[in-house]
Amino acid sequence: MQRTMTCPECGFENLSWLSRCQVCGERLHKEEEVELPARSRKSFLPKTLLGRWSVGLAGASVVLTLTAVLVVFLLRSQLTDANVQPSLALLAVGSAGMVGYFLGIAAWIIGLISIWKSRERSILVFAVVLVGLSASVGLFYLASNI
Numbered sequence: 001m002q003r004t005m006t007c008p009e010c011g012f013e014n015l016s017w018l019s020r021c022q023v024c025g026e027r028l029h030k031e032e033e034v035e036l037p038a039r040s041r042k043s044f045l046p047k048t049l050l051g052r053w054s055v056g057l058a059g060a061s062v063v064l065t066l067t068a069v070l071v072v073f074l075l076r077s078q079l080t081d082a083n084v085q086p087s088l089a090l091l092a093v094g095s096a097g098m099v100g101y102f103l104g105i106a107a108w109i110i111g112l113i114s115i116w117k118s119r120e121r122s123i124l125v126f127a128v129v130l131v132g133l134s135a136s137v138g139l140f141y142l143a144s145n146i
């Protein structure tokens, strides 16, 4: 009984000892031959654990910070009213913003480590590091001008 190998390109069942598909000429046994080392591969999604952590923390940070900024924006008329005591909701928003800020810093540092140590080459992690860098510069600029 002959074993067969399904062509990844056209789906034709070739005899397993053939190196190329009889129908379309596509290379069979592709995985074993063209496997590149993980370090040299660029990808969109992170391939390392640290890279995934970085992207996950950055996502959580963005959600938290944006929510906090949005709520502050919506409540800003009450904020400027001197008679209004800081409410529990505002305190919650403040801490959400703080947590978001620190998560962002953590995402940035972990992203840097993953690029350096784990040789992460994910476009997402590069984006996190770049956005983190510009965000910290921007925040510093804002803070110094308030």
Ligand SMILES: [Zn+2]
Residues within 6 Å of the ligand: 007, 008, 009, 010, 011, 012, 021, 022, 023, 024, 025, 026
């Ligand atoms: Zn084929």
